[in-house]
Amino acid sequence: MVLFRRLLGEVLRSQRMRRGLTLREVSAEARVSLGYISEIERGQKEASSELLASLCNALDVPLSNVLSDVSEAVAREELALELATTPIPVVRRTGDVVASAA
Numbered sequence: 001m002v003l004f005r006r007l008l009g010e011v012l013r014s015q016r017m018r019r020g021l022t023l024r025e026v027s028a029e030a031r032v033s034l035g036y037i038s039e040i041e042r043g044q045k046e047a048s049s050e051l052l053a054s055l056c057n058a059l060d061v062p063l064s065n066v067l068s069d070v071s072e073a074v075a076r077e078e079l080a081l082e083l084a085t086t087p088i089p090v091v092r093r094t095g096d097v098v099a100s101a102a
Helices: 004-018 023-030 034-041 049-059 063-085
Strands: 091-094 097-100
Touching: 004 034, 004 049, 004 063, 023 034, 023 049, 034 049, 049 063
Parallel strands: none
Antiparallel strands: 091 097
């Protein structure tokens, strides 16, 4: 199962680290507790729309960019899950005749 909150947390952490910011710096700028931001980044807590806007502002990144990155991550995970659960047909070759076991 794809968890939106986990992927959102990964994107937020990536944005923070890309900018070289610490949790403490983002916490002070966003006026959100360091522990709560940490839980969001680890996918343990859901971020409200207001909190997400505050974090994006502190990270100086548009909300649309964060949501786009999360959307792409969701699509990748959905594809990976689909590929992992799709059976691959077994093809046996007997002389010049190809027979499928599926």
